[in-house]
Amino acid sequence: SQQGEEDPQALSIQEGENATMNCSYKTSINNLQWYRQNSGRGLVHLILIRSNEREKHSGRLRVTLDTSKKSSSLLITASRAADTASYFCAAPKETSGSRLTFGEGTQLTVNP
Amino acid sequence: NAGVTQTPKFRVLKTGQSMTLLCAQDMNHEYMYWYRQDPGMGLRLIHYSVGEGTTAKGEVPDGYNVSRLKKQNFLLGLESAAPSQTSVYFCASSYTGTSRETQYFGPGTRLLVL
Numbered sequence: 180s181q182q183g184e185e186d187p188q189a190l191s192i193q194e195g196e197n198a199t200m201n202c203s204y205k206t207s208i209n210n211l212q213w214y215r216q217n218s219g220r221g222l223v224h225l226i227l228i229r230s231n232e233r234e235k236h237s238g239r240l241r242v243t244l245d246t247s248k249k250s251s252s253l254l255i256t257a258s259r260a261a262d263t264a265s266y267f268c269a270a271p272k273e274t275s276g277s278r279l280t281f282g283e284g285t286q287l288t289v290n291p
Numbered sequence: 292n293a294g295v296t297q298t299p300k301f302r303v304l305k306t307g308q309s310m311t312l313l314c315a316q317d318m319n320h321e322y323m324y325w326y327r328q329d330p331g332m333g334l335r336l337i338h339y340s341v342g343e344g345t346t347a348k349g350e351v352p353d354g355y356n357v358s359r360l361k362k363q364n365f366l367l368g369l370e371s372a373a374p375s376q377t378s379v380y381f382c383a384s385s386y387t388g389t390s391r392e393t394q395y396f397g398p399g400t401r402l403l404v405l
Contacts (some may be wrong), residue, residue: 183333210392221295221381221396222334266404267333271392275387277341278349279394281333 180252183268183282185209191258191288198255200285203248211244211251212279216265225253225266258289295397297382303329303403304372304385312367312400314326314382323365324349324394327378334381340365372404 183263186201204211210229213223228235228244235242241254255262265286269279295316298353304310314323321342326334326349336349338357346357354376356368369376379401383394 199312212393214396219399221398222383222394223396224393227393277392278324278336280336281335283331 183270183280185266185268187285188283189286189288191289191290192258193221193243194258196258197290198258198262198289199254200266201260202251202253204251204268204270207246211242212269213240213251213253214267214269214281215243216267216284218264221231222267243268246248251268255287258287260289260291263287263289292322294318295309295326295382295384295395297380297400299400301403304369305405306373309368310372310374310402312354312380312402313365313383314365314384314397315363316365316382316384316395317363318384318386318395319346320384320386320395321336321362322385323359324385325355325367325373326383327351327376328381328399328401330379336383337380349393359395369402372402377404378402388402 212227213225216222219263226237228242239256242250265284266282267284269281298313324339325337340346340359342364358366379399382397385394
């Protein structure tokens with residue numbers, strides 16, 4: 180079963196707009212991560228938020244975590260065409276383990 | 292640093308053939324992983340290793356074998372390829388301790404089994 184599930188599956192916006200992607204997970208976690216994958220490339224780690232954090236920022240990225248709802252969101256502000264990629268959330272299979280379970284991803288298209 | 296590298300980048304196999312995918316990392320990471328990614332799906336863990344000489348099964352290990360003879364290398368083998376193994380394969384690595392949570396990925400190997 181999937182630990183992380185993203186919503187929506189696909190998102191298309193104009194440059195300059197904000198993009199919000201959501202992730203839900205099933206079991207208790209000690210952290211949740213977001214990764215980006217450009218077409219034909221490997222995944223790149225974006226940000227990690229721990230279970231005792233509610234919000235975290237990194238540049239134009241803002242991640243929130245609601246452990247009561249078992250959900251997280253990734254907000255990309257002032258999007259650029261270069262942000263076009265697939266975005267995955269990932270959560271540990273075990274509370275303190277290194278193995279991650281990835282969702283199916285959100286395909287973000289930013290139109291110039 | 293090259294990070295995580297994978298060879299080959301692309302390969303076509305016939306059903307029943309065997310091959311080995313090589314993953315190498317130069318970050319002195321203890322943990323290494325092999326995933327497969329199929330269209331419209333997230334990554335699924337095939338096998339992983341928590342250190343030199345150790346390997347363990349992931350979610351979808353059937354049809355694959357792995358070896359970690361050197362800390363920097365993690366090999367994925369297909370003994371008798373099947374069309375269902377057509378996929379993109381990604382290797383990843385991570386540190387130990389709390390830093391092991393973040394994984395660093397290679398560029399992927401595209402495998403087509405006819």
